[in-house]
Amino acid sequence: AQSVAQPEDQVNVAEGNPLTVKCTYSVSGNPYLFWYVQYPNRGLQFLLKYITGDNLVKGSYGFEAEFNKSQTSFHLKKPSALVSDSALYFCAPPNQAGTALIFGKGTTLSVSS
C-alpha cells in the first residue's frame, strides 16, 4: 500500500532560519509525490511535486523539496522562514490505483518573529 509518514506533528522555527518539514514514503513502482499547504480556514494549495527527473524540486513561495530514493524521503525545505509560512503542510502520494492523493494529518509549521 502507498503511504507517507510525517514524523513531526509540529515544527517550530524562528523567522529567517531555514526550515525542514520531513516526509518519508513507502510506494510501489516509480513514486510521485506532492506537497500541499493549508492556511487557517482555507483549502489546500499546491506547493510542488516530484514525478521524475531532478531530485531537487522547486515550488511555490520559495519552497523546495529533495527526493532521496535511498532514504525514501521527500523533505520540504526553505532557506529562510517567514511568519506567513505558518500553516499545515501535507506530503501526499497517490493511492495504489493512482486515482487519488492520500493525505494524512500533516505537520503544523509555526514560524515565530
Place this chain on the structure above:
Amino acid sequence: DSGVTQTPKHLITATGQRVTLRCSPRSGDLSVYWYQQSLDQGLQFLIQYYNGEERAKGNILERFSAQQFPDLHSELNLSSLELGDSALYFCASSAPDGYTFGSGTRLTVV
C-alpha cells in the same frame, strides 16, 4: 479564488439529520474528489467521480453517498448524522499540477 466552489461554507445540524454539500469543479475539469478533514483522522479521501461516474472509493461510510451531474457539479449526501461526522469537507478537481481544492464546508453536528 481557486475556481472550485463549495456551498454552503458552514452548516450546523442535529444528529440523525441529512445534509447535502455541493461542489462545482473548475471549468473544464471532469474529476471531482471529496475529502473529509477532522482533527483525529486528518484529511481522508472519500470518493472520486469522473465525468459523472464513480471512479474510486476511499474511506466513505455507507451513510454517505455522492453523485456527479451532467453539468459536472457534485453533491455529497450525508445521512443519519452523528456527532463524529463534524468535520471540514473538501472538494477538489484535477489540475495539471495535482488538485485544486475548494475552501470547504464546515459541518457541525450538534
